[in-house]
Amino acid sequence: MTTATEPVETKRAAKTIKVDYLARVEGEGSLHIKLQGNRVQDVKFGIFEPPRLFEAFLRGRHFMEAPDITARICGICPIAYQMSSIHALERALGVKVHPAVRMLRRLFYCGEWIESHALHVYLLHAPDFLGYPDALAMAREHRNIVEQGLRLKKIGNELVALLGGREIHPVSACVGGFYKVPAKRDLRRIAGDLEWALEASLATARFVAGLEFPDFEQDYEFVALSHPDEYPLNEGRLVSNKGLDIDAGEYESVFVEQHVRHSNALHSQIRARGSYLVGPLARFNLCYSRLPEIARRTAEECGLRVPCLNPFKSIVVRAVELVFACHEALRLIAAYEPPPAPRVQVEPRGGVGHAATEAPRGILYHRYHVDAGGLILSAQIIPPTSQNQKRIEDDLWHLAPRLTDLSAEEMTWKCEQAIRNYDPCISCATHFLRLHVTRE
Amino acid sequence: MTEARSTETAQDVVAELPLIIGCGNLHRGDDAAGMLVAHRLQELGVPARECQGEAMRLMEAWRGCSAVVIIDAVVTGAEAGHIMTWDAHQAPLASGPFRCSSHGFGIAEAIELARTLGRLPPRLTIYGIEGTSFERGAPPSPAVKRAVEAVSQRILHDYRVTLHPRSA
Numbered sequence: 001m002t003t004a005t006e007p008v009e010t011k012r013a014a015k016t017i018k019v020d021y022l023a024r025v026e027g028e029g030s031l032h033i034k035l036q037g038n039r040v041q042d043v044k045f046g047i048f049e050p051p052r053l054f055e056a057f058l059r060g061r062h063f064m065e066a067p068d069i070t071a072r073i074c075g076i077c078p079i080a081y082q083m084s085s086i087h088a089l090e091r092a093l094g095v096k097v098h099p100a101v102r103m104l105r106r107l108f109y110c111g112e113w114i115e116s117h118a119l120h121v122y123l124l125h126a127p128d129f130l131g132y133p134d135a136l137a138m139a140r141e142h143r144n145i146v147e148q149g150l151r152l153k154k155i156g157n158e159l160v161a162l163l164g165g166r167e168i169h170p171v172s173a174c175v176g177g178f179y180k181v182p183a184k185r186d187l188r189r190i191a192g193d194l195e196w197a198l199e200a201s202l203a204t205a206r207f208v209a210g211l212e213f214p215d216f217e218q219d220y221e222f223v224a225l226s227h228p229d230e231y232p233l234n235e236g237r238l239v240s241n242k243g244l245d246i247d248a249g250e251y252e253s254v255f256v257e258q259h260v261r262h263s264n265a266l267h268s269q270i271r272a273r274g275s276y277l278v279g280p281l282a283r284f285n286l287c288y289s290r291l292p293e294i295a296r297r298t299a300e301e302c303g304l305r306v307p308c309l310n311p312f313k314s315i316v317v318r319a320v321e322l323v324f325a326c327h328e329a330l331r332l333i334a335a336y337e338p339p340p341a342p343r344v345q346v347e348p349r350g351g352v353g354h355a356a357t358e359a360p361r362g363i364l365y366h367r368y369h370v371d372a373g374g375l376i377l378s379a380q381i382i383p384p385t386s387q388n389q390k391r392i393e394d395d396l397w398h399l400a401p402r403l404t405d406l407s408a409e410e411m412t413w414k415c416e417q418a419i420r421n422y423d424p425c426i427s428c429a430t431h432f433l434r435l436h437v438t439r440e
Numbered sequence: 441m442t443e444a445r446s447t448e449t450a451q452d453v454v455a456e457l458p459l460i461i462g463c464g465n466l467h468r469g470d471d472a473a474g475m476l477v478a479h480r481l482q483e484l485g486v487p488a489r490e491c492q493g494e495a496m497r498l499m500e501a502w503r504g505c506s507a508v509v510i511i512d513a514v515v516t517g518a519e520a521g522h523i524m525t526w527d528a529h530q531a532p533l534a535s536g537p538f539r540c541s542s543h544g545f546g547i548a549e550a551i552e553l554a555r556t557l558g559r560l561p562p563r564l565t566i567y568g569i570e571g572t573s574f575e576r577g578a579p580p581s582p583a584v585k586r587a588v589e590a591v592s593q594r595i596l597h598d599y600r601v602t603l604h605p606r607s608a
Binding site: 050075119134135136139140143146147150153154168 | 549553556576
């Protein structure tokens with residue numbers, strides 16, 4: 001039941017944009033913008049999806065349970081949750097994995113990027129640019145495009161199922177490695193489909209580069225993982241274009257979460273600086289040099305330049321990342337030699353571990369405090385949509401005044417599109433803050 | 441010869457059996473209706489799958505099937521537990537009655553997208569059970585539970601007729 005309330009024009013120059021249920025985003029969110037003439041008076045990107053309480057569920061659980069519990073947070077990006085929890089716990093427990101396991105985890109993540117980006121580019125975001133209310137209407141006139149998107153998504157899902165045991169909430173990844181690793185022939189089976197997916201991704205990039213983009217740029221602080229040799233997925237330092245360069249262990253000393261009345265998801269900010277942007281645009285701008293040559297060439301052909309400051313062009317960047325993910329998956333499959341054992345034995349010990357990995361929507365931070373028996377004492381999970389919330393509102397503060405000449409309907413559509421630039425995963429974002437209520 | 445012929449007949453019959461998919465969410469009150477029908481059918485020995493109702497997964501699930509039955513909770517304004525059926529080939533399915541799925545891409549969208557892409561199964565029946573309460577963590581209402589049993593028995597009957605046409 002996805003319904004957008006018609007925008008309401010009120011007396012004189014006051015105008016309100018109100019969308020009760022945002023369409024083509026995951027979870028339940030709303031938008032409320034109040035304008036007086038060309039001046040924005042208020043912007044509220046509301047998230048009313050109830051808190052999920054996963055951090056509380058984790059308390060008292062054995063560390064081996066965490067990847068399977070956190071995978072349940074999201075049906076689109078469960079691997080991101082598994083990977084961040086596994087890396088954080090491995091840091092807490094001092095675990096080193098075999099290089100082949102590291103490669104498999106990277107391959108696993110490629111599958112998630114492919115299915116998630118294909119879903120967003122083709123079925124959720126492209127209709128905005130082509131003037132259709134949804135993918136269904138788009139499919140009536142662009143059947144081949146939708147078919148291509150569906151097949152790409154399916155290949156991503158198959159790669160996830162191959163490594164994770166199933167495509168939704170996979171079960172194979174664990175602290176120390178995997179419960180089961182594939183044979184070389186298992187991976188080779190999917191290589192043909194990935195060859196097709198790579199060609200389809202190149203075509204996707206050419207297609208989305210030809211869309212029309214609003215002239216809108218912002219002075220963003222981009223934050224992404226940065227690895228010296230690789231485009232980031234599982235590992236790296238947290239860097240920004242404004243001088244940030246920290247280990248994940250320092251995350252909470254730099255980033256701060258705040259509760260705002262209109263959202264069940266906490267707003268993240270960089271201390272004393274404000275909002276920041278995570279996701280494809282941040283990765284592209286901060287890690288461009290580590291994209292493979294085929295992805296860099298595609299970006300150039302699509303007219304992308306570093307820094308890309310137009311959030312509407314995130315659809316093109318996602319397509320470039322699709323090229324990267326398919327190419328990287330093929331590279332990893334070609335180089336794969338199974339590890340001597342699927343996982344290393346992990347002995348419990350007390351400690352704290354932090355990790356961030358790159359979910360399709362941006363950095364996903366986890367912290368765990370484990371006791372000497374391996375039980376989780378506390379957990380902290382900060383998803384990318386929660387981090388992007390304030391930045392989304394900041395975009396709307398700057399975008400809305402430029403749209404006042406449009407009809408109310410067009411203005412609403414453009415604002416929704418600006419939210420979809422971030423591919424928000426609202427259900428994921430609603431993690432819980434311990435509230436302290438003082439009554440006098 | 442006899443054995444070969446009987447095998448062939450059995451395969452033909454099996455090919456005609458519908459894929460049954462119960463949709464919804466077990467933990468949101470009446471939204472559990474479709475899933476509960478799937479569970480009940482499994483108890484009765486009828487193969488039935490569960491699906492949260494996400495469009496692309498539904499389309500993948502029914503790929504290559506000649507007959508499909510979907511059960512889900514609906515909201516039309518009728519009394520709780522009211523049962524409705526639709527033949528997907530008769531008319532486009534409005535998304536209004538169906539609960540939305542991830543990204544607002546649910547059963548109605550799956551059916552209409554499949555129709556547009558030429559991927560609709562030759563026979564597709566949808567059972568809707570009217571729900572009125574979708575509270576998180578709440579049990580389904582008594583009226584919906586009664587409807588779950590009624591729909592299960594109806595599907596069981598049709599299934600048996602398909603499996604043993606002469607005994608019907």
